[in-house]
Amino acid sequence: xxxxxxxxxxxVLLLTWANPLPVGEPGFWIIVRSRATAVGTIALVATCQALxxxxxxxxTRNRILTPSILGFDALxxxxxxxxxxxxxxxxxxxxxVGKIIVQSLAMIAFASVLYGWLFxxxxxxxxxxxxxxxxxxxxxxxxxxxLQRMLTPSEFDLLSARLFGSIGxxxxxxxxxxxxxxxxxxxxxxxxRRTLDVLALGRDTATNLGLRYRRQxxxxxxxxxxxxxxxxxxxxxxxxxxxxxxxxxxxFVHVDDHGRTLPMAVLVAVATLLxxxxxxxxxxxxxxxxxxxxxxxxxxxxxxxxxxxxxx
Amino acid sequence: MIxxxxxxxxxxxxxxxxxxxxxxxxxxxxxxxGPNGAxxxxxxxxxxxxxxxxxxxxxxxxxxxxxSRPRELAKVVSILKQENHxxxxxxxxxxxxxxxxxxxxxxxxxxDDHEAVDRAIAFFDLAELEDRFLDExxxxxxxxxxxxxxxxxxxxxxxxxxxxxxxxxRHAAAMMQRLRDAADALGRTIVLVVHDxxxxxxxxxRIVALSAGRIVAAGTPDEIMxxxxxxxxxxxxxxxLEHRGRPLAVYYRP
Numbered sequence: 001x002x003x004x005x006x007x008x009x010x011x012v013l014l015l016t017w018a019n020p021l022p023v024g025e026p027g028f029w030i031i032v033r034s035r036a037t038a039v040g041t042i043a044l045v046a047t048c049q050a051l052x053x054x055x056x057x058x059x060t061r062n063r064i065l066t067p068s069i070l071g072f073d074a075l076x077x078x079x080x081x082x083x084x085x086x087x088x089x090x091x092x093x094x095x096x097v098g099k100i101i102v103q104s105l106a107m108i109a110f111a112s113v114l115y116g117w118l119f120x121x122x123x124x125x126x127x128x129x130x131x132x133x134x135x136x137x138x139x140x141x142x143x144x145x146x147l148q149r150m151l152t153p154s155e156f157d158l159l160s161a162r163l164f165g166s167i168g169x170x171x172x173x174x175x176x177x178x179x180x181x182x183x184x185x186x187x188x189x190x191x192x193r194r195t196l197d198v199l200a201l202g203r204d205t206a207t208n209l210g211l212r213y214r215r216q217x218x219x220x221x222x223x224x225x226x227x228x229x230x231x232x233x234x235x236x237x238x239x240x241x242x243x244x245x246x247x248x249x250x251x252f253v254h255v256d257d258h259g260r261t262l263p264m265a266v267l268v269a270v271a272t273l274l275x276x277x278x279x280x281x282x283x284x285x286x287x288x289x290x291x292x293x294x295x296x297x298x299x300x301x302x303x304x305x306x307x308x309x310x311x312x
Numbered sequence: 313m314i315x316x317x318x319x320x321x322x323x324x325x326x327x328x329x330x331x332x333x334x335x336x337x338x339x340x341x342x343x344x345x346g347p348n349g350a351x352x353x354x355x356x357x358x359x360x361x362x363x364x365x366x367x368x369x370x371x372x373x374x375x376x377x378x379x380s381r382p383r384e385l386a387k388v389v390s391i392l393k394q395e396n397h398x399x400x401x402x403x404x405x406x407x408x409x410x411x412x413x414x415x416x417x418x419x420x421x422x423x424d425d426h427e428a429v430d431r432a433i434a435f436f437d438l439a440e441l442e443d444r445f446l447d448e449x450x451x452x453x454x455x456x457x458x459x460x461x462x463x464x465x466x467x468x469x470x471x472x473x474x475x476x477x478x479x480x481x482r483h484a485a486a487m488m489q490r491l492r493d494a495a496d497a498l499g500r501t502i503v504l505v506v507h508d509x510x511x512x513x514x515x516x517x518r519i520v521a522l523s524a525g526r527i528v529a530a531g532t533p534d535e536i537m538x539x540x541x542x543x544x545x546x547x548x549x550x551x552x553l554e555h556r557g558r559p560l561a562v563y564y565r566p
Contacts, residue, residue: 061399198413200400204362204393208462210386210414256400 003252003267007043010274014039014281037172041234042277043270044179046245048231050269051182051189052224053242054249054261058200059220063250064306066243067228071137073237075110077163078140078147079103084159085147103233104226111225163236178230185223186266193258196220200258238291240298245269247301313338314359314469314503319368321354329354329525331368338468340517341495341502345509345536347546350522352505353394353473359503360391360471372469386414390462391471398446404457405442408432411464432464436490452483459487463494470494472504476511484508488515509561513537521545537561 015032056067114132148156189196198206199216206213231238249265250256273294280290313335320330329351336342344352357363359370361377370377372389390411411432412425421429433442436456446454455478462470475491476484492515494500506512512519512533519536521529523545529536536542537559542550549566552559 057399063399194413194416197400198410201398201410204391205396205398205410207362207382208360208386208391209410209465210383212382254401255403255406257406 003264003271006271007267007274010271010278011039011043014042014274014278037175038277039274040175040179042273044175044182045231045235045238046241046269046273047182047186047266048227049238049242050245050249050265051186051262052227052231053246054258054265055189055196055220055227056224056242057246058196058258059217059224061200061202063246064243064302066239067224068137068237068239068242070111070114070133070225071140072107072111072225072228072232073239074137074140074144075107076103076232076237078144079106080162081144081147081151081159084151084155088155104229107229107232108222108226111229112222174234178234182227182230185227186262189223189258189262193262196258235291238295240295240302241269241273241291244294244298244301245272247305248272313373314501315369315371316355316359317369317371319355319358319365319370321351321358321363321365323354327351327525329358330365332525332527334520334527334530336501336503336520337518338501339495339499341491341504341515342518342520343512343516344503344505344520344522345507345512345545346522346528349524351525352522355522356471356473356503356505357391357393360389361385362391362393383414383417386465386467388467389469389471390465390467392458392462392473392475394473394477396458402446403443404438404446404449404460405429405433407446407457408438408442408460408464411461411466414465428464428466432460435463435494436460451478452480455479456483456487459491463500467500469501469503472502474505474507476506476508484511491515509537509542513559513561523547533559 015035052067056065057063114136148159151159195211195216198209198211199213199220201209203213206216245265245268248268249261252268253260253264273290276294277290280293315336316332316334318331318333320328320332322328327349332355344356346352354363358365359372359377361370361382364378372385375385375388377385377389408429409421409425412421412428415428416422416425433439436459438453438457438460441449441453441457446457449457455475459472459475462472472491475487479487488511491502491504495502495517506516513536514533516533519529519531519533520527521536521541528545529541537552539550539552542552542561542563546563548563550561550563552561554560
């Protein structure tokens, strides 16, 4: 309830605060509408990250890993770098639905091939999958670094601006489509919440209760891949935001079944991201720093949780 | 009836199971006994479709364990392994409620489901603990909650891997008595792995003895609880006394 109230409050504040025109003027609504894209993007990305992380935790039965450990951020970086490397400055000028669809599909295809391969036959060990994800991530990172060395300074400058997560990059043409996909995933996850609860009990218990465990986990990981791809192609890589949100969610709900964690995670994520945007944009006048600060806080939380679990 | 035909499983270079042929009749309690590494748990997890055999077939009633729809199978056979660790925080009632999942399939639980959960909770004396979280329980209480979950699943066949592990004398005896009641009053077929021979002798209708991946002996407690049979199975001297008309194995000091 509190998280929902905060989310709505920050959304209204972001839309209306510091609006140069008085309420009721036609111009007032034009400004609100132009800001709505940014607010919509923030809400959508927050929803993606929240659902992806909670579902990822369910699939891996681990609450410390984040989807980015599977090499997604690194793949995004590599794709952007390769684009600039091959097409030069022109690549950064191309925007639009087509590019985003291609990027998302490439990332979903990558994830599906990886999981399909890893889960076929006898290789069904999740830790192997994660290790492969980490190794691939490092590999993609190295290739990106190598390509970046060979860029001209101006190309590199454009690229680095693109590689920092930025919520100002929302695209009004893509937003409704991405929103539709995320909404469909959200509804399906909600309807399957009892199945997700059983899946979280692990392979043996889930099999005993009549689930095709391996297939369900692969489907779940592809869904996670889809959500992360949408989020990453819209605003760039985010490593620790999902972790921050999921960790807070598990603190807030005492009994963690998916009927509670999924909606709570979405509300917490939307409230956090909208709140941070509002505070940084209108109080500290540092709109560009939103992602950097969230990642900083998330990274700190990650370290604290790891250290606490390690000491226990 | 549970039927195993030529079931075999290779584990690395040294450990192997089978090929095993075995029939376990419907009803009553069947205890699997044998030394460490004999393949008791492996055989049980293969029957319970948590582990794929390298070859052979396992049939439970009319169902082939590998080819049957998992959803249907989960209404016929349930299995509980020894180690159960969950990431999520669950109450006892939630855990037992999961046993109804094969019947409710994700929809909200019906009145029948709640009744089945209530029955399982009452059967294992968990009423006072039902709102406690699993991580707040003692090992014995948690074990009871897990067994209550598979009983709430309402399956004809119940497979339990060492349900007495981590239970003290009192709780172990109480657990066996409850399983005996479940077999007698509810008509369940219970197959379990036990380490304490005397529990098997006191409560089981049939004992199957395994050694080095093979079935060495199978029969009623009176047929198995004999010094020559047990000494061969466990490869250590075992004496058998009679106590209140039941065989009692003694092996503490040869």
